[in-house]
Amino acid sequence: MEALPILTYPDPRLKQTSEAVTQIDGELVAFVGQLKQTMYAGPGGVGIAAPQVGRFQRIVLVDVSPKLKDKCHGFLTLINPRLLEWNGMAVGREGCMSVPDFTGNVIRAEEILVQAQDLNGREHAYEFEGFEARAVQHEMDHLEGLLFLDRLVSRNADLFKRKRYK
Amino acid sequence: MKSQAILTVIGQDRPGIVSAVSQALYNAGCSIEDASMMRLGGYFAIMQVLRYPRDLGSVEAALDSATKKLDLKMHLDPVAPYSGAAEIPPNCRVTVFGADHPGIVAHVTGALAEVGFNIIDLNSHLSGGEDRPVYIMTIQGSAPGGVDAVEAALSSVRAEESVEIRVSPVDTLML
Numbered sequence: 646m647e648a649l650p651i652l653t654y655p656d657p658r659l660k661q662t663s664e665a666v667t668q669i670d671g672e673l674v675a676f677v678g679q680l681k682q683t684m685y686a687g688p689g690g691v692g693i694a695a696p697q698v699g700r701f702q703r704i705v706l707v708d709v710s711p712k713l714k715d716k717c718h719g720f721l722t723l724i725n726p727r728l729l730e731w732n733g734m735a736v737g738r739e740g741c742m743s744v745p746d747f748t749g750n751v752i753r754a755e756e757i758l759v760q761a762q763d764l765n766g767r768e769h770a771y772e773f774e775g776f777e778a779r780a781v782q783h784e785m786d787h788l789e790g791l792l793f794l795d796r797l798v799s800r801n802a803d804l805f806k807r808k809r810y811k
Numbered sequence: 812m813k814s815q816a817i818l819t820v821i822g823q824d825r826p827g828i829v830s831a832v833s834q835a836l837y838n839a840g841c842s843i844e845d846a847s848m849m850r851l852g853g854y855f856a857i858m859q860v861l862r863y864p865r866d867l868g869s870v871e872a873a874l875d876s877a878t879k880k881l882d883l884k885m886h887l888d889p890v891a892p893y894s895g896a897a898e899i900p901p902n903c904r905v906t907v908f909g910a911d912h913p914g915i916v917a918h919v920t921g922a923l924a925e926v927g928f929n930i931i932d933l934n935s936h937l938s939g940g941e942d943r944p945v946y947i948m949t950i951q952g953s954a955p956g957g958v959d960a961v962e963a964a965l966s967s968v969r970a971e972e973s974v975e976i977r978v979s980p981v982d983t984l985m986l
Binding site for chain 2: 689692712737741784793
């Protein structure tokens with residue numbers, strides 16, 4: 646099984662909103678296997694969303710264990726993920742397989758509560774924080790046709806925002 | 812074949828500066844590459860790398876009416892072409908704040924230079940009231956010895972300057 650080709654900006658398909666998954670069958674499970682392989686083959690290898698390989702369904706994979714070891718959920722398949730709650734804000738630097746050769750500062754929630762189905766169709770609620778929360782938010786953005794480029798902040802703007810919050 | 816130049820423009824802040832300068836550059840056939848433009852105190856500063864197609868004199872002539880109209884000071888200097896390929900991304904962020912006094916920037920950046928820290932970006936603001944001014948500075952750059960070396964280099968500065976200094980890694984999350 647080979648890694649799937651990644652769509653890269655400015656491919657207009659990356660702006661597309663993805664459809665909900667309504668049927669989890671063998672074909673979908675096989676696709677998730679291919680997507681997982683594609684994720685691990687990438688330069689970061691800690692997250693991927695189905696639309697990045699041209700399949701416009703609400704499927705996100707994350708695995709930040711290479712960075713956080715056992716202080717995270719490990720490999721997760723999130724099908725039809727919904728953001729239920731979020732808390733806090735932090736600036737971090739992000740890059741994306743779909744936007745090669747560019748990284749930028751992005752504000753994300755520090756803690757999030759996400760509900761999603763697994764590959765058996767069962768519903769789960771996950772609490773993510775920090776690096777893992779950032780990865781999940783970045784991938785969920787792909788389902789809405791958003792790239793990290795849509796959320797770039799300048800360091801100045803960040804400083805002013807923080808001053809107002811504290 | 813286009814040549815590269817660095818343009819700096821500074822003037823009292825008012826609406827229309829960026830528009831006037833970039834329209835003049837466009838009319839002269841220039842393209843803007845890296846740019847940083849911001850308000851500094853009551854002034855507005857433009858720094859940018861641009862590519863120009865003909866002689867630099869024609870670019871200067873195109874900018875002339877804009878800078879005169881808005882009372883701007885301008886420098887336009889040709890530079891050797893640079894691809895940006897060798898740029899090292901930041902791996903360290905330093906945040907400094909404290910009661911304002913002379914020497915904060917000199918001593919912080921002096922300690923950073925000692926450990927080979929290459930500053931990529933530095934922003935600072937003077938805020939707080941006139942009677943209790945607070946100086947805030949954020950620095951991003953690449954530290955060859957990593958965050959720990961930077962932390963060690965700044966530990967004495969923190970006490971000597973009585974300022975808060977936070978050193979944090981810039982983790983680039985590749986997704």
